[in-house]
Amino acid sequence: MTFIINGETHERQEETLATLLSALDYEGEWLATAVNGEIVHREERAKYRLSDGDRIEILTPMQGG
Numbered sequence: 001m002t003f004i005i006n007g008e009t010h011e012r013q014e015e016t017l018a019t020l021l022s023a024l025d026y027e028g029e030w031l032a033t034a035v036n037g038e039i040v041h042r043e044e045r046a047k048y049r050l051s052d053g054d055r056i057e058i059l060t061p062m063q064g065g
Helices: 017-023
Strands: 002-005 008-011 032-035 038-040 055-059
Touching: 017 032, 017 055
Parallel strands: 002 055
Antiparallel strands: 002 008, 032 038, 032 055
């Protein structure tokens, strides 16, 4: 399937948001995700099924100032 992840096109095979995040090494409590402009809460990621063409935004906190 083709996904647009943080503005870049990727060919991936993961079927859920949780498996995609794991495959991309995104872990942690402070992660924010959205698919096609809709927020997907941490509790929903394991059951959230991805579809070809989904736009996925993954946000992580930045340190520094």
